[in-house]
Amino acid sequence: MSDSDSDLDLPPTAVAIGAPSPAAETSSAREGDPPEVPEAAGLSEPAHKPVPVTLITGYLGSGKSTLVNHILTAKHGYRIAVILNEFGQEVGIERAMLQDQEGKASSLEEWVELANGCLCCSVKDDFVQALEALMQKRNKFDYILVETTGLADPGPVASALWTDEEVESGVLLDAVVTVVDARNLPRQLAEERSNGAVNEAQRQIAYADVLLLNKVDLVAGEAALAGLEHTIRHINTEEHGGSAAGSSSHIRSNAHDSSVTSVSLRSSCPLDLERFKRWLDVLLWEPGDQRIYRMKGVLFRHDKEGKDRDQLQRRQDELSALLSAVLTGSTLLMLFLLRKLGGVLAERESLKVSQQALLKQVQGLHIEYNRLTKEHDGSAARPAVDAEVAKLKASLEAQKKEKQQIEAKLEEAQAIRKTAVANAEALKSQSKGLENEYDRLLADYDKLKSRLAQVDPASGSVARPGIKKDE
Numbered sequence: 001m002s003d004s005d006s007d008l009d010l011p012p013t014a015v016a017i018g019a020p021s022p023a024a025e026t027s028s029a030r031e032g033d034p035p036e037v038p039e040a041a042g043l044s045e046p047a048h049k050p051v052p053v054t055l056i057t058g059y060l061g062s063g064k065s066t067l068v069n070h071i072l073t074a075k076h077g078y079r080i081a082v083i084l085n086e087f088g089q090e091v092g093i094e095r096a097m098l099q100d101q102e103g104k105a106s107s108l109e110e111w112v113e114l115a116n117g118c119l120c121c122s123v124k125d126d127f128v129q130a131l132e133a134l135m136q137k138r139n140k141f142d143y144i145l146v147e148t149t150g151l152a153d154p155g156p157v158a159s160a161l162w163t164d165e166e167v168e169s170g171v172l173l174d175a176v177v178t179v180v181d182a183r184n185l186p187r188q189l190a191e192e193r194s195n196g197a198v199n200e201a202q203r204q205i206a207y208a209d210v211l212l213l214n215k216v217d218l219v220a221g222e223a224a225l226a227g228l229e230h231t232i233r234h235i236n237t238e239e240h241g242g243s244a245a246g247s248s249s250h251i252r253s254n255a256h257d258s259s260v261t262s263v264s265l266r267s268s269c270p271l272d273l274e275r276f277k278r279w280l281d282v283l284l285w286e287p288g289d290q291r292i293y294r295m296k297g298v299l300f301r302h303d304k305e306g307k308d309r310d311q312l313q314r315r316q317d318e319l320s321a322l323l324s325a326v327l328t329g330s331t332l333l334m335l336f337l338l339r340k341l342g343g344v345l346a347e348r349e350s351l352k353v354s355q356q357a358l359l360k361q362v363q364g365l366h367i368e369y370n371r372l373t374k375e376h377d378g379s380a381a382r383p384a385v386d387a388e389v390a391k392l393k394a395s396l397e398a399q400k401k402e403k404q405q406i407e408a409k410l411e412e413a414q415a416i417r418k419t420a421v422a423n424a425e426a427l428k429s430q431s432k433g434l435e436n437e438y439d440r441l442l443a444d445y446d447k448l449k450s451r452l453a454q455v456d457p458a459s460g461s462v463a464r465p466g467i468k469k470d471e
């Protein structure tokens with residue numbers, strides 16, 4: 001590793017090994033520095049100068065995409081086009097991961113994904129076509145980064161850049177950067193291929209102009225790292241002995257390792273994360289005859305925020321349902337009570353009328369009684385008059401009783417009315433209380449949402465001091 005590389009704006013757990021290339025210089029631009037115009041891109045010259053192409057290679061899961069994402073989000077001022085080659089048939093996963101970094105300035109100008117095969121063989125023509133298509137927009141970017149699959153042989157990919165006339169005139173191989181997985185390197189180098197051919201990990205190291213020893217955080221001890229560095233240098237100088245940029249390969253080329261394949265799974269339902277983890281444990285610890293090199297994907301799951309949001313949403317829904325049930329119930333009850341009240345009031349009015357009529361009748365009877373008493377006092381008709389008066393008195397008594405009954409009914413009606421009004425008041429204040437609780441929950445939900453928004457999903461830490469994620 002050259003000393004000048006120590007300033008590289010690289011991920012903290014990566015070590016650059018080998019001669020610095022323009023690509024390495026690209027990533028060494030520090031924040032705030034004005035962007036240097038890449039010589040090969042010739043931005044100071046007319047646009048016929050070739051665009052530099054950097055091939056980023058490395059075994060499955062070594063950290064190529066991490067490096068590409070780092071370059072795209074670092075502040076260097078270059079505009080970059082990316083050609084990404086996926087081994088599997090799924091496209092869009094890496095792009096989705098990039099999109100996760102919203103908020104960071106991205107140098108990405110163009111993004112092309114070539115899936116279901118390797119640039120070095122089955123999709124070589126697609127690669128050339130993609131480059132030709134990109135060259136139609138050459139003024140939009142200063143650099144092209146090509147991320148190969150983990151099984152790609154960089155040799156044929158590099159040679160594709162100078163075997164197509166149109167491509168050759170527009171681009172220039174800047175460097176082959178090989179990302180090496182420090183933890184898994186010994187195993188990867190030891191893997192045997194048929195006929196004793198050099199395996200992919202070895203070929204990728206051999207072709208590198210720049211070697212990036214990645215995942216050094218997963219290797220314990222300086223001595224182990226020094227040993228890995230020695231091994232890599234040895235393979236690179238022994239097998240390679242020169243730059244891949246512009247040189248022809250003397251490494252025995254090999255057909256792809258046909259025992260490696262990819263499987264992709266899609267689901268439109270949210271994942272139960274715990275069950276998913278258990279499934280992964282079984283898959284990784286008891287793989288049977290299969291070895292799993294690499295997994296990547298975008299999970300559709302209910303996270304904590306989602307759970308909280310769901311719970312809150314459910315509580316809100318329940319509360320609104322309860323509130324509307326109570327309001328509907330109270331309205332119906334009010335209507336019922338009002339109707340009953342209306343009936344009682346109408347009955348009271350009719351009772352009043354009949355009471356007045358009775359009073360008039362009693363008064364009329366009284367006048368009639370006085371007249372008859374005066375007229376027939378001492379006469380022979382007196383017994384008949386007395387009988388008549390007794391009848392009238394009985395009728396009066398009956399009417400008095402009726403009046404008492406009506407008054408009792410009236411009292412009862414008034415009591416019902418009083419209860420109805422009290423019930424209506426109680427329901428009113430109950431629904432007011434529910435409304436307040438509903439408002440309070442909405443405010444809690446907003447607060448929780450804004451706090452969760454401050455949680456850094458990568459580290460789980462909270463951006464603002466004093467607020468814990470679990471709050």
Ligand SMILES: Nc1nc2c(ncn2[C@@H]2O[C@H](COP(=O)(O)OP(=O)(O)OP(=O)(O)O)[C@@H](O)[C@H]2O)c(=O)[nH]1
Binds near residue numbers: 011064217
């Ligand atoms: N511990 C540790 N993990 C890392 C480092 N660099 C990358 N990773 C992780 O390693 C995994 C693989 O990284 P990628 O960048 O996707 O690897 P890749 O080479 O693009 O993988 P393929 O495209 O499948 O070949 C991811 O989970 C990364 O977060 C590192 O320096 N240290």
